[in-house]
Amino acid sequence: MIRSIYIDTSVFGGYYDPEFDTDTQKLFDKILKEKIKVFVSETVISELKGAPDNVNGFFKLLPNDIVIQLDNTDEAKTLARKYVEANVISEKYLTDCMHIAYATIYNADILVSWNFKHIVHIERRRGYNGVNIQNGYKTIDIVSPKEILNYE
Numbered sequence: 001m002i003r004s005i006y007i008d009t010s011v012f013g014g015y016y017d018p019e020f021d022t023d024t025q026k027l028f029d030k031i032l033k034e035k036i037k038v039f040v041s042e043t044v045i046s047e048l049k050g051a052p053d054n055v056n057g058f059f060k061l062l063p064n065d066i067v068i069q070l071d072n073t074d075e076a077k078t079l080a081r082k083y084v085e086a087n088v089i090s091e092k093y094l095t096d097c098m099h100i101a102y103a104t105i106y107n108a109d110i111l112v113s114w115n116f117k118h119i120v121h122i123e124r125r126r127g128y129n130g131v132n133i134q135n136g137y138k139t140i141d142i143v144s145p146k147e148i149l150n151y152e
Contacts, residue, residue, distance in 0.1 A: 002110055002148070004037040004068075006103035008096075009047040010114040011145060013055050020114055020145070027112065027145040028062075035066065041102040042072040043095055076101040082135060088127030093118050100128045103140050110141045112148055120144050 014020035015028065031038060048056055080097035083089060089097060096118040103111040113119040120142055129139040 002034075002036055004039055004108045004110075005031065005148070006039040006041075006099065006106070006108035006111045007044070008099045008111070008113040008115065008119065009044050009051065011112055012044075012048065012059050013051060014114045014145065015058050016052070016054050017114075023144075023146045023149065024114075026149055030149065031066065032063075038062065038067050039070055039103065039106055039108050040067060041070045041076070041098065043098040043102065045069065047095070070102050070106050073105065075105050079104060079131070079135065079137070082131050083128055086127060086131050088124055088131060089118055097128075100140065100142070103142075104128075104132055104137050107138070108140065110143060110148060112143060112145055114144060116144070 011024060011027070014024035017024075030036070048059055076098060079101035080094055083097040083100060084091050084094060096115065099113070099119065100111065102108075111119070118124060125142045128142070132139055
């Protein structure tokens with residue numbers, strides 16, 4: 001059973017994207033119905049500042065008892081840097097690593113993203129989880145909203 005989900009910025013944007021809207025809306029319906037906790041980090045909040053008004057408006061409408069804003073920590077920054085040092089992803093995409101690090105250190109049950117290039121990517125998932133294991137953290141399931149709809 002999923003009790004907590006780290007959601008990256010791409011999922012909030014997907015709510016209004018014709019390619020992703022149906023599955024994203026179903027995901028949020030599931031979250032609201034099942035009262036699943038939604039973890040968001042400072043990275044998400046910062047990225048949402050540059051998002052369209054409708055995306056920001058949607059995020060702000062989510063109930064406060066569901067959304068948990070994670071504290072900014074040096075531990076997350078350090079873990080994100082380790083992903084880069086292990087060549088999982090380049091320094092240019094450090095913010096994507098921050099999403100993985102936050103989900104990991106705050107023990108989210110799952111991380112959800114529409115970012116198939118840097119996050120929901122088989123080789124990168126293996127890399128992130130390899131670094132997690134080497135550094136004493138648990139592995140993290142990284143999936144798209146479509147995958148979580150059938151997750152039981």
